Amino acid sequence: MALVSILSLVSAFLGAQDCPAHAQPLWQLDRIDGAVGTTWISADLRSALGIEGSGEVLLVSSGETNTVQWIDDKNVAQKIERLANLQWPIAMASDEEALLVAERGAGRISIYHGSTQFTLGEGVLRTPSAVAASGTLVAVADDGLGEVLIFDLAAPNNAIVARHAGTRPAGVAFDELGNLWWSDAAQHRLHCVADLGRGATKPFGERGSFPGQYTEPRALFARAGCVFVADHLNHRIAIVDAKSGAFIGYWGMHAVVPRQGDGRIHYPDSIALNHDGSIAAIAEGFEDRVQLFTTGGDAWVDDGLGSGKGAVSSHFGSESACGGDLLALHEPETGAVILFDTASVPPYNVATVGASGASPGRYPSVSALGVLPGMSNFVIADESRGLLDIWSCAIDRTKPLFWDAFGARLMRSLDLTKFRYDDGSKPARVPRIVDIHIDSAWIYALDAANLEILVFTNTLAYSLRIPLPKDAREAVEFCRIGDEFVIVDPASACLWVGGDSRNGDQWRKVTALHSDDGEIPLVRPMGVCATASGALVVSDSARDQAFLCALSSPTSTTIARVIGERGELDEQFWLPLSCAPLGDGFMVVDRGNHRFELFNAQGEWTLTTSLGRFYTRKRTPATDTTGNES
Amino acid sequence: MRRVGAAFLFAVICACFMACDDPQVASSDAKWERAASADGTYWVDWRVVVGVIPIADPFDVEIRVTNYKTGAPVNVQCSIDAEMPEHGHGMNVIPNMQQLGPGHFLAKGMLLHMPGRWSIVIDATDGAMTERAQFLYLMP
Numbered sequence: 200m201a202l203v204s205i206l207s208l209v210s211a212f213l214g215a216q217d218c219p220a221h222a223q224p225l226w227q228l229d230r231i232d233g234a235v236g237t238t239w240i241s242a243d244l245r246s247a248l249g250i251e252g253s254g255e256v257l258l259v260s261s262g263e264t265n266t267v268q269w270i271d272d273k274n275v276a277q278k279i280e281r282l283a284n285l286q287w288p289i290a291m292a293s294d295e296e297a298l299l300v301a302e303r304g305a306g307r308i309s310i311y312h313g314s315t316q317f318t319l320g321e322g323v324l325r326t327p328s329a330v331a332a333s334g335t336l337v338a339v340a341d342d343g344l345g346e347v348l349i350f351d352l353a354a355p356n357n358a359i360v361a362r363h364a365g366t367r368p369a370g371v372a373f374d375e376l377g378n379l380w381w382s383d384a385a386q387h388r389l390h391c392v393a394d395l396g397r398g399a400t401k402p403f404g405e406r407g408s409f410p411g412q413y414t415e416p417r418a419l420f421a422r423a424g425c426v427f428v429a430d431h432l433n434h435r436i437a438i439v440d441a442k443s444g445a446f447i448g449y450w451g452m453h454a455v456v457p458r459q460g461d462g463r464i465h466y467p468d469s470i471a472l473n474h475d476g477s478i479a480a481i482a483e484g485f486e487d488r489v490q491l492f493t494t495g496g497d498a499w500v501d502d503g504l505g506s507g508k509g510a511v512s513s514h515f516g517s518e519s520a521c522g523g524d525l526l527a528l529h530e531p532e533t534g535a536v537i538l539f540d541t542a543s544v545p546p547y548n549v550a551t552v553g554a555s556g557a558s559p560g561r562y563p564s565v566s567a568l569g570v571l572p573g574m575s576n577f578v579i580a581d582e583s584r585g586l587l588d589i590w591s592c593a594i595d596r597t598k599p600l601f602w603d604a605f606g607a608r609l610m611r612s613l614d615l616t617k618f619r620y621d622d623g624s625k626p627a628r629v630p631r632i633v634d635i636h637i638d639s640a641w642i643y644a645l646d647a648a649n650l651e652i653l654v655f656t657n658t659l660a661y662s663l664r665i666p667l668p669k670d671a672r673e674a675v676e677f678c679r680i681g682d683e684f685v686i687v688d689p690a691s692a693c694l695w696v697g698g699d700s701r702n703g704d705q706w707r708k709v710t711a712l713h714s715d716d717g718e719i720p721l722v723r724p725m726g727v728c729a730t731a732s733g734a735l736v737v738s739d740s741a742r743d744q745a746f747l748c749a750l751s752s753p754t755s756t757t758i759a760r761v762i763g764e765r766g767e768l769d770e771q772f773w774l775p776l777s778c779a780p781l782g783d784g785f786m787v788v789d790r791g792n793h794r795f796e797l798f799n800a801q802g803e804w805t806l807t808t809s810l811g812r813f814y815t816r817k818r819t820p821a822t823d824t825t826g827n828e829s
Numbered sequence: 830m831r832r833v834g835a836a837f838l839f840a841v842i843c844a845c846f847m848a849c850d851d852p853q854v855a856s857s858d859a860k861w862e863r864a865a866s867a868d869g870t871y872w873v874d875w876r877v878v879v880g881v882i883p884i885a886d887p888f889d890v891e892i893r894v895t896n897y898k899t900g901a902p903v904n905v906q907c908s909i910d911a912e913m914p915e916h917g918h919g920m921n922v923i924p925n926m927q928q929l930g931p932g933h934f935l936a937k938g939m940l941l942h943m944p945g946r947w948s949i950v951i952d953a954t955d956g957a958m959t960e961r962a963q964f965l966y967l968m969p
Contacts, residue, residue, distance in 0.1 A: 604914030
């Protein structure tokens with residue numbers, strides 16, 4: 200072991216020359232629901248965890264089944280009894296002796312050391328997204344806190360010895376040179392911190408797809424002088440020289456249509472190399488799979504599958520809003536906001552605004568959208584620059600609709616980095632607005648950083664704040680029904696209902712929806728909206744379903760209709776996210792199929808659409824192509 | 830007559846005070862363009878110092894930002910940009926903004942590098958709040 204460590208260190212000091220600039224597809228492990236974290240563990244640790252067989256082994260964590268599984272010799276995922284009851288195990292790290300699991304749902308790090316187990320960070324962490332270890336130091340990225348925290352297991356009470364502030368930290372790794380690397384998915388860059396995370400910081404990168412640029416970098420892995428970056432929205436693994444930060448190369452060719460694989464990478468969440476660095480395991484939660492690559496070799500030769508019929512022309516993410524006839528959707532890959540006129544069938548793309556940049560009206564990380572009902576105005580929030588902006592989009596209905604490049608105009612922009620409450624005090628963190636709800640009088644902004652709702656006038660003048668319940672851990676989307684708010688908290692696998700000042704700002708926790716057949720527990724709720732008639736719609740990305748709740752009370756959780764199942768046809772979903780009311784019905788973003796689907800007030804499917812393609816007649820498994828395209 | 834002369838002298842002094850660090854600005858008689866900022870807080874006036882925007886050559890823009898109701902100069906920060914939304918790109922340069930006085934600016938080094946429809950945007954920032962005035966310009 201010592202010899203291996205010395206060789207690794209020597210390799211690290213030699214620099215980038217040994218970093219594998221290319222890799223070759225080896226194997227694809229499908230049907231690992233919500234595969235998000237990967238790590239290879241030693242033979243000793245394998246034995247301590249009770250995993251049969253010998254030698255190092257690959258572990259995969261699943262954010263949907265709440266388990267960590269091991270991959271057997273036949274490349275089949277097998278349960279580990281000791282790791283079968285976790286709360287959203289989003290990331291892992293290991294050394295010779297210990298396995299560390301970041302449990303996002305529990306807000307802690309679980310550490311398995313031989314036969315013993317203990318936890319770290321409970322009561323301190325909110326929503327950990329990554330973990331790394333070096334000696335007695337444990338680094339944790341926490342996107343809810345917007346920080347990287349470094350704990351020292353040798354210090355009294357495992358004290359925190361350093362903290363680094365970011366916007367949405369998503370990856371951490373220690374290299375052999377004594378640096379801590381961490382990624383900020385919202386700022387699209389890496390940070391290298393000397394002295395194991397306690398020294399000077401140097402940032403690398405910006406949003407983009409050229410060498411040295413990143414788009415939502417997530418998990419990191421360091422080995423032998425190389426840092427491997429899961430470059431999520433560039434669909435590749437970027438390789439960086441740990442000594443200089445210089446770009447070395449990248450692996451993987453973009454999977455251009457969903458389910459494409461065999462070396463093509465789609466939204467990588469994590470990467471881990473085995474002990475000798477010969478095999479890399481890349482988790483792609485978007486595709487419910489892990490791909491294995493052998494490192495080294497020549498550059499990938501284009502397989503000719505990069506274009507053609509069926510190629511995707513647009514992507515949709517977790518942000519959407521609708522009001523009147525205007526529908527706004529975020530296109531995460533270009534960073535733009537796409538505007539549709541919903542009075543047309545299919546919805547007509549009337550304007551596109553935004554995209555990345557540093558000047559006003561540019562958004563490196565759109566984090567929320569809202570539409571002012573009846574005013575043709577809409578609101579964009581950006582988490583990386585801390586902006587809350589109002590735009591206008593006048594549609595001239597006396598003329599045939601067309602895509603008007605000049606149709607949307609920035610009206611007013613609020614710099615949230617300078618935000619103050621009305622008493623002049625600063626919030627604990629720069630507000631990170633993740634959803635917007637607008638009624639005739641107010642703009643409500645859901646602040647995930649400070650876990651509160653900020654209320655503004657329609658000219659962005661601050662009015663008041665409404666704290667979320669103290670037990671809320673994550674907020675991604677919300678709506679307002681009557682005088683109450685409904686908050687989606689995926690980390691707690693629940694909805695929070697309340698916030699009405701007349702009942703003392705009391706909140707109720709809803710962990711399951713109800714039907715005649717019993718309860719349906721929420722697993723990973725991601726979207727919520729209220730229809731025009733006051734019914735509640737909830738999407739659950741782990742269940743690949745949406746639920747229309749009955750109108751027995753304004754916030755009834757009695758299911759009137761279960762919508763969808765996993766699939767790619769109409770009225771099917773693959774990672775449903777945002778919901779928005781649309782006319783009498785509603786819309787659900789079907790992220791994993793790069794489209795959105797429309798439903799009427801009864802929850803019946805009416806339309807599937809994206810840019811350039813729509814279906815109003817339901818396709819069947821046999822034909823797949825019944826319907827209409829444009 | 831003495832009153833007219835005094836007013837003229839005052840105007841000349843004001844003009845020199847406002848633009849005395851750039852003789853080219855002071856002597857320009859180029860036409861002003863005007864628009865209200867999108868949320869109606871400011872008037873934004875601008876003109877090309879040399880009169881006409883040259884094709885693919887640098888030019889400077891003089892800007893005045895005034896209160897929409899009173900017409901008085903306002904103490905704001907100012908930035909200018911231009912883009913071609915139909916092509917998905919902007920300028921290839923970043924202009925250098927100089928403040929000549931309250932609400933009075935000179936943007937040096939603008940460059941529209943191709944013919945077509947450009948959107949010229951001027952942003953006025955007061956503390957945490959920014960408002961935008963937008964102008965359509967067709968480069969022949």
